[in-house]
Each structure stands twice: as C-alpha cells, then as structure tokens.
Amino acid sequence: MFGGEESYGYSGADFVRDKDGNGAVIMFCEVAAYAKSRGQTVDELLDEVFANFGYFAEKNGSLVFEGAEGAAKIARLAESYGTDPFSEVLGSRVVNIKNFESDMIEDIEGDLVPKEKMSIFELEDGMRIAVRPSGTEPKIKYYLFAQRRPENGKFDAAELARIKAQVGEKLDRLWDWLQKDAESRMTASDT
Numbered sequence: 001m002f003g004g005e006e007s008y009g010y011s012g013a014d015f016v017r018d019k020d021g022n023g024a025v026i027m028f029c030e031v032a033a034y035a036k037s038r039g040q041t042v043d044e045l046l047d048e049v050f051a052n053f054g055y056f057a058e059k060n061g062s063l064v065f066e067g068a069e070g071a072a073k074i075a076r077l078a079e080s081y082g083t084d085p086f087s088e089v090l091g092s093r094v095v096n097i098k099n100f101e102s103d104m105i106e107d108i109e110g111d112l113v114p115k116e117k118m119s120i121f122e123l124e125d126g127m128r129i130a131v132r133p134s135g136t137e138p139k140i141k142y143y144l145f146a147q148r149r150p151e152n153g154k155f156d157a158a159e160l161a162r163i164k165a166q167v168g169e170k171l172d173r174l175w176d177w178l179q180k181d182a183e184s185r186m187t188a189s190d191t
Contacts, residue, residue, distance in 0.1 A: 047160060054149035055163050059171040062139040063182055074140050076189045077182060078133045081119045084185070089123055090170075090177055096122040100132075127174065142178055144171050 012023050035045040050056075065073045082099050098105055100118040107113055118132035130143040146167045155163060 047157075050164075051150070051155040051157075051160050054147055055155070055160065055167055056145070056147045057164070057167045057171060058146075059144040059175055061142045061144070061175045061178065062134070062137075063142075063179070064137075064139045066138050070138050073186060073189075074133045074138070077140055077185055078117050078131065080185045080189065081131050085119070086121065086181065089121070089127075089129070090174060092123040092125040092127065094121050095124045098122075127170070129174070129178070140182075142175070144174050144178075146171050146174075 012027050031045070032042055035042050038045070040048070063077075065071070082102060085094065085097050087094050098120040100113065100116050100120075105113045116132065118130060121129045121131075123129075126147050126149075128145040130145075131140065133140050148163045148167055
C-alpha cells in the first residue's frame with residue numbers, strides 16, 4: 001500500500017503519521033527492484049496492475065482568490081457546495097455526498113474524522129470530486145478522481161491505452177465543468 005498527497009510525500013504504513021520523503025524513496029527503490037527482477041520498467045509494472053485491477057487517475061485544480069475579498073469568496077464558494085450541492089455532473093448522477101464539516105464521518109477503524117471544510121461527491125460512473133479551501137494559500141482546491149475497471153477479466157495493452165486517453169479526457173472535461181460551475185456559483189452569490 002502506498003498513500004500520498006499532492007506535494008508528493010508518502011505515508012508508507014499506518015504507523016507513519018505524516019509524509020516521509022526518505023521512506024518514500026526506499027519504498028520506490030523496492031518497487032523498481034521488483035520490476036527489474038521481472039524484466040520490466042516501473043511503468044510496465046504499473047500498466048500490469050492497471051490491466052488487472054483497473055485504471056485509476058487523478059487531476060488537481062485550484063481557483064485562486066487573493067486578499068481579504070478573496071478569502072470571503074473562497075468561504076462563500078466552499079459553503080455553496082454544502083448548501084447547494086450538485087445533483088448531476090456531466091450527465092452522471094451524484095450518488096453520495098460526504099460533508100466533512102457537518103456529517104459524522106468515521107475512518108476505517110471507526111474513529112470519527114476531525115471536522116473540516118471539505119466535501120466529496122461520488123458519481124454513479126465511479127468518478128469522485130473533493131473540494132476544500134486551502135489552509136495555507138488563497139485558493140480553493142479540487143481533487144478529481146476517475147477509474148475504469150475491466151469488465152471481462154483484464155485490459156489488453158491496446159484497450160488500456162484507449163482507456164487512459166478516455167479517462168484523461170474525461171478528467172479534463174470535468175475540470176472545465178467545475179470551473180464554469182464555480183464561476184456561476186460566485187456570480188449567484190454576488191447578486
């Protein structure tokens with residue numbers, strides 16, 4: 001298991017409570033050595049994982065609003081996802097919403113997750129969108145997750161290449177849609 005976040009730090013096990021670049025390097029070296037022992041590159045090993053278990057991709061985006069006025073805009077925009085959540089995105093119905101500020105959310109061990117201004121939208125097509133204001137920068141962050149799992153056993157190489165392109169294009173369309181949605185939410189809150 002390998003956990004990470006956008007600044008490329010990794011938490012290699014559940015006893016690691018913060019990102020550890022040194023540990024991540026050691027773990028990656030082990031992955032590279034394993035791939036080499038099989039006559040593969042790391043990318044080839046990853047494609048083998050994708051072919052068997054499904055292709056998973058992420059895209060991050062941010063909207064920046066400077067100054068005190070920007071901080072107020074970020075707060076209004078973040079709040080709007082709780083008070084007026086989307087019900088459909090790009091033709092895919094929203095099937096679950098987790099509001100980490102108002103809902104009681106438990107981790108895998110049953111412990112309550114601390115409250116924070118973040119919402120996660122799960123779509124019927126398997127995509128997910130996480131939205132939260134940055135705690136350190138004048139921006140609101142969007143994390144987009146997409147996947148495609150093999151329906152009949154596994155993907156072949158050509159099919160995997162097509163799926164990678166399709167998922168990447170879908171993430172790009174989703175980010176475009178979210179920017180337009182955010183603009184309309186800001187316009188609505190200004191009136």
